[in-house]
Amino acid sequence: MHASSKPAALLQLGFRPFFLGGALYAALAIPLWIAGFFGHLGGLQPAGGWLIWHQHEMLFGFGGAIVAGFLLTAVQNWTGVPGLAGRPLALLAGIWLAARLAWLLNAPLWLLIPLDLAFFPAVAISMAISLGKVKQTRNYPIVLVLALLAVANLVALIGLQQGDYSLLRQGSQGALWLVVALMSLIGGRVIPFFTSRGLGRNTQPQPIEWLDNALLVGSIVLSLLMLSGFGLKQQLWQAPLYALLAAGHGVRLLRWHDRGLWQVPLLWSLHLAYAWLVIALLAMTCWHLGWSIGFSQATHLLAIGSMSGLILAMTARVTLGHTGRPLQPPASMSVAFLFINLAVPARVWLTSVWPQPGYWVAAICWGIAFGLFLWHYAPMLTRMRIDGRPG
Template sequence: MGLPAWLLVLLDVSFLPLAALVMGRLVIRAKLWRNLMFVPVLLLLALANLAMHLGVTQGKLSLIREGGYLGVLLIAMLMVLLGGRVIPFFTSLKLGRPKVAPIAWLEALALGSAIGVVLLQLLVLFGVPVPAGLLALVMLVAAASNLVRLARWEGYRTLHEPLLWGLHISYAFVSVGLLMWALALMGAFRVELALHALAIGGIATMMLAMMSRVALGHTGRTIRTLPGIGVGLGLMFVGALLRSPVLAMFPQITHWTYNLSILFWCIAYLIFLFHYTLPLLSTRVDGKDG
């Protein structure tokens, strides 16, 4: 006999608030105040999760859809925040060049507009009638400002290093996804196409690039591109193109784009598992904790 549905919902929905509580305590104890912003983000992700559960139990498709949208946009916002911290730093460190100095107004516009998109989507989730034109405008501002921000990080110098260009490309897909979302709100195509630009090209590709880097450093190994990781990142990039912009332009090839993007995703992450499963299940090679 299975567990009752309400208990499964409770267990699932409770995880993120508990994670926020634990993280908040650790951040306060360490006085790393700039990381405190992750607490409300985790709580908003919990809200998005709850909305989707309520949508299922109440048979309300809109709650499922808008909750899912909020979750993806929240993670995209985190990419804007964290990407701004680590991508220019990793790039300058690897290339042996000075870190590009941020432009205050551009940083504020890039992050502020990304936060604005999330807040507007939160209003939509609560049933507030947000004009599609307003949401599209804020998304366009976020897309443009973050694209300019990315261009300043000298990604063109990283073509020889997959662990770097993977981060740059995935960040670029934040702008691609938001641009496509704005166009979708204007009736150009389905929002789901923009959603996949963010989810595959942005989130999943950045996850692969970042995990491939930090899994080496945090197991005491030299940070380098292992064989096939560049291929995996390239496959994620192609899969994202097929599943979003290409499909938007050529909807008649839907079947092929679905199958190829799924296949490319699976191959990319299988390459990661091949290289990293044993190191991640083993103690650090340098004998340190962590």
């Protein structure tokens, strides 16, 4: 390919537009949500109102962008099939952006719903085509999870169309546990690999196949419970499901641990995010047992500490690797990793004793974390690889 026919840097590979767009959306959306929720934005009302917008967009908007960026990049490494780039990638990113604007600006549902519905099926089809070309059955479950994310979004959008808050909640919560399924699947592969590589170890803990499969299936089961509405009901019989998954993920975390990782920001940020998953599962166990923790608290342990913490750590590392840079993040990214973790107690506990200021403290911590990422990584994502290779 001639240099003049290459796509612009931002459209070279999926991680570029979606990591940038997802991080920018995250940095803007949380302060916007807090300001809107407390009535500081006048007449501006997104589709469904601020609470619905927040629940949907942090999963399907922010989370969806990062999931797409990571998978559309990783599938090229897995299969050797060139990843989505150029105009097709621009079209997919444009659909994602248009849907975000449609939600925020309260566009007519005849426009908003088709725009928002199109994204996950398009990502799933792109993944399926790449995997199918080399018959890589090992990664077919990822296509299943993407298809289920499309179903979860459909449930949420039906709720929006019908004004049914419970359906909106079921769709968003179902999506959260599907993201956990991806975290379990991908994290189980890359966290021990990154840890051994980052510490210069010659070996890494071998996976326990039955445990890995059980954790993936368990996360999908929890997602289906949420989609059906049963997962939103406080029921004693569900507590053992969460406790078993907490134990399984805890075993993984202990097997992956190496004392040296606490000296490496790109590693301790990954392990700490995975630890929040164990804590969130234990919190959900306690909620179903009727102990003194709320469903929202448990959910935010998962959504901020684990999902968003893992997103920040993974995007920081993946961007370095795929732009040809040494795996050494800017020094202030340690501050970003610290602040995303400080946002967890601020949102989960501080808001219960000091409500409005607590939300703002959490939002500021979150904003610092993603602001630092954008400051350092936006130039990397919008410029060609420094080693001259494509991607």
